[in-house]
Amino acid sequence: MTDPQALRSPETMALDSLADCQSAFAEFLRARPETSAAGRVATLVAGSQRSVERRLEIYRNNVYARLISSLSDTYPVVMRLVGEAFFRVAALSYIARIFPSPAALIDFGRHFPEFLGSFEPAATLPYLGDVAELEWLYLDAYHAAEAECVSPENFRRLIAEPANGAVRLHPSARLMRSPHQVSRIWEFNMRADDAAQRKLRLTHGGEFLLIIRPEASVEVRRLSAAAYRALSEIDNGASYSEALELARDSVVCTDVARQLESLAAGRTFTKS
Amino acid sequence: MLAEAGVGLKPVHYREIFESRPAAGFFEVHAENYMGAGGPPHRYLERLAADYAVSFHGVGLSLAGAEAPNVRHLARWRALIDRYDPMLVSEHVAWSSFAGESFHDLLPVPYTIEALDVLCRNINQMQDALGRRILIENPSRYIEFASSEIPEPEFLSEAARRTGCGLLVDVNNVYVSARNLGEDPLKWLASIPAQRVGEIHLAGYATEVIDDTELFIDDHGSPVCADVWELYQRAVSCFGPVATLIEWDTDVPPLQTLLQEAAVANAILEGASDRPAGTAVS
Numbered sequence: 001m002t003d004p005q006a007l008r009s010p011e012t013m014a015l016d017s018l019a020d021c022q023s024a025f026a027e028f029l030r031a032r033p034e035t036s037a038a039g040r041v042a043t044l045v046a047g048s049q050r051s052v053e054r055r056l057e058i059y060r061n062n063v064y065a066r067l068i069s070s071l072s073d074t075y076p077v078v079m080r081l082v083g084e085a086f087f088r089v090a091a092l093s094y095i096a097r098i099f100p101s102p103a104a105l106i107d108f109g110r111h112f113p114e115f116l117g118s119f120e121p122a123a124t125l126p127y128l129g130d131v132a133e134l135e136w137l138y139l140d141a142y143h144a145a146e147a148e149c150v151s152p153e154n155f156r157r158l159i160a161e162p163a164n165g166a167v168r169l170h171p172s173a174r175l176m177r178s179p180h181q182v183s184r185i186w187e188f189n190m191r192a193d194d195a196a197q198r199k200l201r202l203t204h205g206g207e208f209l210l211i212i213r214p215e216a217s218v219e220v221r222r223l224s225a226a227a228y229r230a231l232s233e234i235d236n237g238a239s240y241s242e243a244l245e246l247a248r249d250s251v252v253c254t255d256v257a258r259q260l261e262s263l264a265a266g267r268t269f270t271k272s
Numbered sequence: 273m274l275a276e277a278g279v280g281l282k283p284v285h286y287r288e289i290f291e292s293r294p295a296a297g298f299f300e301v302h303a304e305n306y307m308g309a310g311g312p313p314h315r316y317l318e319r320l321a322a323d324y325a326v327s328f329h330g331v332g333l334s335l336a337g338a339e340a341p342n343v344r345h346l347a348r349w350r351a352l353i354d355r356y357d358p359m360l361v362s363e364h365v366a367w368s369s370f371a372g373e374s375f376h377d378l379l380p381v382p383y384t385i386e387a388l389d390v391l392c393r394n395i396n397q398m399q400d401a402l403g404r405r406i407l408i409e410n411p412s413r414y415i416e417f418a419s420s421e422i423p424e425p426e427f428l429s430e431a432a433r434r435t436g437c438g439l440l441v442d443v444n445n446v447y448v449s450a451r452n453l454g455e456d457p458l459k460w461l462a463s464i465p466a467q468r469v470g471e472i473h474l475a476g477y478a479t480e481v482i483d484d485t486e487l488f489i490d491d492h493g494s495p496v497c498a499d500v501w502e503l504y505q506r507a508v509s510c511f512g513p514v515a516t517l518i519e520w521d522t523d524v525p526p527l528q529t530l531l532q533e534a535a536v537a538n539a540i541l542e543g544a545s546d547r548p549a550g551t552a553v554s
Contacts, residue, residue, distance in 0.1 A: 018338040018390055020388050021381070022367055022370045023370060023371065025370075025379060030373070051482070052330075052415065054483065055487070058414050058480075063375045066377060070376075099373045099374075105332070106304070106305075106307065106308060121442060142308075142311045142314070143309065143310035144309055146314070172310075172311075186546075214312060
């Protein structure tokens, strides 16, 4: 860390190009709000030192407020689980590690689930990272491309064709598995009523999930292990019959074909 | 060119607007919020764009940045232009990205000859990439760089003259910056060439007292203040009737509140004489 006094030395006062000015401003913004002096950017601004530093702080507060609210908009359940103060600490730590790259704010929270998964102060909530991942996939599915799903009749016709490769997952489909019951935790906390009045009863075991937006709203569907495996194989390019075979081989399950048909009825597949 | 008031299009109002089809001069969106591939934002915007004029307002290109505009961001912009053919396209005279990092704020630049050259280079790149003319907006300012040598309205007008772009005059920002930096907002308006003005923005501000000095902060989260309405009237008499947006981005109120603010702007626009002779906008 550079000595703040050194930053005001005569050599650094002579910053006059636009790039130097923006570099000094960026250095100031990267430091957490109210934790450090304004540094060399303050030397470039007209006015008394105290007034300049307070005014510069407005910009820095705006930057952090916008980044934190972008995260809390994307991760409302994580926020509810940990509370606002803890969320802010986690968000500041995330921002310090991954300063957003240009240019869409939508992408800024992409690595937050992974970050939370290894965020030491959150270690007592082992499911937190997975809840965050579900929230990220929800947003990702929300903004994904549109496509027409095949009807259940067409689905049956397509899989009966000799080539049998003619179905794909809808472009908004996202698959996720977790050793925790993340969708139940998520649903419970998404409800607007007061969670303190209710109790969430979790059973043992993890979840296999499909997050998808075939029409206007995002759906979170719980899958069997076999259906999850089959959809993952289709997602990786396997034909329907190959996917079915692989799912049957890997998991004890008798009715995976019927499960996929019921997913098709709920609009999941497109024609390739 | 529509000389009517419009409002920002917010996701919480999608359904209500789609069902009630209110009278509105146009809807404006932040371009960056529509850079995803699909989903409800595009579903609603496509339906609304069939019946209303749409304006795209950028907040993330870093138009006044020392670095050239991000080529991928320009490509996403171009895809939006091709998809919606908006009535207006605008960006801010501010920077937000530097050396691979983006601060997602509209940060000020010193008004120097160098910054003017860089801004013009970037405007030209944006206009070339989009294949159309853009409007550039004056930012809200809380500081003045010691190296600034050109008054803001001259800086903006010269950029417009050199690149052929138009101006988006944010009257709230004119007011807020003038109060913060001890400038004269009427002189500011008088220094802007009327024929270049393609849009006006109106928004609310908040105040904060710092060391006995009252600072005015552009908050986009409250009604337009009385003194800004007054300045807007002066702006309309300087520039003639110009498409005007009510901006309200945080603590978004009911749609009716936005439409009522737009109605106030419309009453002022209707009372204005036509654009001064010989200054028709292309």
